Amino acid sequence: MNVAYFPGCSLHGLAKEYGISVEVVCKHLGINLNEIEDWNCCGATAAHSLNHELTISLSARNLAIARDMKMNKVLAPCAGCFSRLKGASYELRNNSVLAAEVGEIIQAEPPVEPEVSNLLQFIMEDQGLNAVAEKTIKPLQGLKLAAYYGCLLTRPKDVVQFDDPEQPISMDLILQAMGADTVVWAHKAECCGGGYAASDTDIVLDLSGQVLESAQQAGADAIVVACPMCGVNLDSRQEAIAAKKGKKYDLPIIYLTQLMGIAFGYSPAQLGLKRLLTSPFPLLQSKGLA
Amino acid sequence: MHNTADFYHVLRIDQTSNSLREEIKEHCHTDIEMCLECGKCSGGCSNAHIFDITPRKIIQLIKIGEEAKLLKMDALWSCVACQLCVDRCPSSINIPKIMDYMREKAYKQCVPATRPNVELFHELMLGSIKQYGRVAEALMTVQFNIKSKQYTKDAEMGIKMFFKGKLNPLPSRIKNVQQVRRMFRNIPAQREG
Ligand code: SF4
Ligand code: SF4
Numbered sequence: 208m209n210v211a212y213f214p215g216c217s218l219h220g221l222a223k224e225y226g227i228s229v230e231v232v233c234k235h236l237g238i239n240l241n242e243i244e245d246w247n248c249c250g251a252t253a254a255h256s257l258n259h260e261l262t263i264s265l266s267a268r269n270l271a272i273a274r275d276m277k278m279n280k281v282l283a284p285c286a287g288c289f290s291r292l293k294g295a296s297y298e299l300r301n302n303s304v305l306a307a308e309v310g311e312i313i314q315a316e317p318p319v320e321p322e323v324s325n326l327l328q329f330i331m332e333d334q335g336l337n338a339v340a341e342k343t344i345k346p347l348q349g350l351k352l353a354a355y356y357g358c359l360l361t362r363p364k365d366v367v368q369f370d371d372p373e374q375p376i377s378m379d380l381i382l383q384a385m386g387a388d389t390v391v392w393a394h395k396a397e398c399c400g401g402g403y404a405a406s407d408t409d410i411v412l413d414l415s416g417q418v419l420e421s422a423q424q425a426g427a428d429a430i431v432v433a434c435p436m437c438g439v440n441l442d443s444r445q446e447a448i449a450a451k452k453g454k455k456y457d458l459p460i461i462y463l464t465q466l467m468g469i470a471f472g473y474s475p476a477q478l479g480l481k482r483l484l485t486s487p488f489p490l491l492q493s494k495g496l497a
Numbered sequence: 498m499h500n501t502a503d504f505y506h507v508l509r510i511d512q513t514s515n516s517l518r519e520e521i522k523e524h525c526h527t528d529i530e531m532c533l534e535c536g537k538c539s540g541g542c543s544n545a546h547i548f549d550i551t552p553r554k555i556i557q558l559i560k561i562g563e564e565a566k567l568l569k570m571d572a573l574w575s576c577v578a579c580q581l582c583v584d585r586c587p588s589s590i591n592i593p594k595i596m597d598y599m600r601e602k603a604y605k606q607c608v609p610a611t612r613p614n615v616e617l618f619h620e621l622m623l624g625s626i627k628q629y630g631r632v633a634e635a636l637m638t639v640q641f642n643i644k645s646k647q648y649t650k651d652a653e654m655g656i657k658m659f660f661k662g663k664l665n666p667l668p669s670r671i672k673n674v675q676q677v678r679r680m681f682r683n684i685p686a687q688r689e690g
Contacts, residue, residue, distance in 0.1 A: 216632040221663045245672045247630040252578070253622035255597055257604050260684050265626070268680065302526075312683040313676075358543075362580035365589070372584045398543040398579035405641060405651065406618035410575065414543060443654055482661045 208333065211278035211321065212240035213269060215288035215435075216248050222285070222435030224479030228464035229284045229326070231478060235342065235471050236334055240282070243272050249291040252402030260305075260312065266295035267309050270318035280333075281323045284464075286434035287401070289325040290359040296323050297366045325360050326433045326463065327377045328369045339384045343470040346386030349494045352466075353427035354378035354389050355418065356396045357437040372396070378463060382431060385470040392425035394418045399440040408444070415440045416448040419456050428490050429459040431466060438462060442484045459487035469496055514562030521559055525595050531588035532556045538582035538592055548572040549611075552582050552592050559595070568603040572596070574612040605688050614645045625668070630677045633668030635659075 218226030233240050246269050254262035270292065273281050283289040299306045299317050306317040324332070330339065356375045364372040373396050379389040399418055400411030418441060422430050432438045442460040449456050460483065468478040475497045480487055491497035522528055538552035545551045549571040550558065558567055573596060582592040603610070610616035621640050625633045635655075642650050658664040671677070 216634070219669070220632075220634050220665055221658065223663055245630075247671055247677050248626045248632050250626065251622060251632070253619035254626075255578070256619050257601055257623065258684060259597060259601060261623075261681070264680050264684070265677075268676070308685075312680050314679070314683075358577075358579040358581070362584050363591075363593075364584050373581070398577045398581075401577050401579070403577065403615070405638065406615045407575070407612055408651075410544070410547075410577065413547075414577070443658070482663060484657065484661065 208237065209239045209241060209278065210329075211273035211276060211281040212242045213246060213249075213273075213281055213283040213285075213288055213292065214242065215246075215283065215285040216251075217285050217287070217435035217439075221439050222462070224465065224482040225284060225435055225438065225462045227477075227479040228462055228468050231473055232464045232467045232471065233282075235468075235473075236338060238334075241276060241278060243269055243281070244276065246272065249288040251287055251291070255291070255294075260308065262291060263295045263298055263305065264309050264312045266292045267299065267318060268313050268315075270296060270299075270321055270323075271313060271315045273321045274318045279321055280329075281321045282326070282329050283323060284326045284433070285436075286325060286357060286359040287436055289323060293323040293325075294366055296321070325367075325369075327356075327360055327375075327381070330381055331369075331377050336380055336384045339381055339467070339470075343385045344472045345470055345496065347382070347466060347470055347494075347496065348386045350387040350490075350496075351426060351428045352382055352387050352389050353392050353422040353425060353430045354382055354395060355422070355430045355432050355437060355441075357432070357434050358396065358398045358401070360433060361396060378431065378433060381463065382466070385467065387466070390422070390425040390427045392421050392427070394421035397421075399437045401436050401440075404436070404440055404444075408447075411440050411444055412448050412451060415444055416452065419445065419448060419458060420452075422458060423456055427458065429461055429487060431461055431463050433463045445485055457485065459483060459485045459490055461487050517559055517562050517564050517567075521595055521598065525591055525598050527589070527591040527594065529556050529559050529590060532560075532590055533587060535587065537585045537587065538590070541581040541585045543577050543579045543581060544572075544575050547575055555592065555595070556590060567599055568606065568608045569611070571611040573600040573603060574610050574615045607688065614641075617641065617644055627678055627681050628670075628674075629668045630671030630674045631669060633665075635664050635666050636668055 250262045250265040310317040361370045361372045361375045370377045400414040403410040465478045536553045576596045
């Protein structure tokens, strides 16, 4: 299967291991990732915070390139990029005045065709749980995981139209298909503080702190993520949060595709597991998975 | 003795203005007249515990046309855009969109942001996109620390990230950056002054 691939800045930078493992897993599933040629940043929090037309236009340029590459589906594994691309696509389809304006700004026909999917949606709708289960040669037995969706993989519901906006289950099902256990917990779709990581770190310490606390209380061994902002915030701020609360968490924050890679038989080195700040190795070794 | 009228400023409907309400309807495609005042938005909001004005109140202030207050509020700079409010609202009132609209308006009118570092970070990120077409994380972090005068902020973490191979020291520039810059120029209304 051929899809257009939008890695976004994070998968080339702060969440490289997410990008690496997405590529490994997709190849294994027989998916051809065609990187959108010369893609630009989706504008992230900055553009939608200060300039609506700009945020739609930045995504529109990327979607137009995907269309010109004759792709009818775009895979955006970063939840932030997904949200911008999907939101832009939704507005271009539903607001003809804005679509015309954006066409002027990007000097191209406004792209309405390509469908945009996040990773969970892509696995559920285009691959299916059976494919995941069939490829699993090293079941994730004994792992108790907190599937963490954050805000943007399922919200806003009218735009995303996938899974339940506040009680999603797709990632739990994918993890279970690989033999893992998932915990029932309260914060699976709460916010980690997102784009405030650098600009107002206290917001992230507060909100990510609540997520860590909730996962620990539910008895999870690790938190699984499908978003680089969630991943980076929960991992890189964990020490500071623990110090502030005078506690210890030691909760590895692992990208879903890294665990899929392990289940499919790849080595930790091929999946960039060493790049995680909170080491997942003691946990994985104790279950015979690394 | 106090005059009760000093305590209770009852607003008469003919003293309020409709224009903001109409503007929101036009630009955010959301009709705040449909608000039931149920408070589900504030109840679900990720950051209501630090907001100066909570989502339900924001809708009320729009109703009575209190624009100046809304343009100055801290909630504009601490909303995490988590979309919980809009998904819980029985009338689908798009509060995150209203937040974006009001913040953009405040920014264009140069109303000082209550969290200048948040505004600065957004500006630096847009600057990076304009220059390179992508975000140059390392460069931006250094610029942010210098401009916000927090010289050692996250330095230790930055070094850790660098050794984990997560921080690219050199920004990568896209080939057709001219096209992206042209887009920035083609955007109609920009910041005044
Ligand atoms: S949830 Fe919707 S209807 Fe209820 S108070 Fe908030 S905006 Fe109004
Ligand atoms: S989008 Fe903003 S206002 Fe709405 S619930 Fe989230 S933080 Fe609160």
